[in-house]
Amino acid sequence: MVALAIAASTTRAFAADLPQRDGPGARTTNKVPHIQIGAELVPELSDQLVRQAATLPGVEIRKTVISLPGAKGFWISEQIELAHPEAIVGGREFAHIHPDGSLHISLSPDRAKEAVEAGWADFHPWSHRPGWAGFVLLYTPRSSEEADVVLQLIFDGYEYVTGRKL
Secondary structure: OOOOOOOHHHOOOOOOOOOOOOOOOOEEOOOOOOOEEOOOOOHHHHHHHHHHHOOOOOEEEEEOOOOOOOOEEEEEOOOOOOOOHHHOOOOOEEEEEOOOOOEEEEOOHHHHHHHHHOOOEEEOOOOOOOOOOOEEEEOOOOOHHHHHHHHHHHHHHHHHHHOOOO
8 A cells, every 4th residue: 555655744844835746747628527638547546645635624525516427525514614615616525536536626826826837737727717716637646755745735725725724
């Protein structure tokens, strides 16, 4: 089993800067459904990301309410107050992971821009719509090091949407 190096209690030191993603950028569609083209899933990494997301306070893994069949939604409990409810594009689902390991997530618009510029993400084709400015597709991680960065971005999305610091 692949282990991710980041633990929820140690993420803040890593959060300031995103490393540049190695290699060529992933290809994605420029329409809905917005998906990564030719992604190669590493099941252990995807499974570990889902397990780590489920450890966030008030987060449940559910069937997605806004994505393709087979995607898993990262749902924030009704008991958690949202700092940026406008950033959630369906129900209380702040992110969802696709069967290929890529995932959509609501980040702050600044963090989304950083993720795109560092080669980790593409903006959703509807990112020009109100509330969608920070909605990005994070690429399928190819290694445990890449999964660590994706996990950090999941934590960042949770913090943005809830206003809670981890």
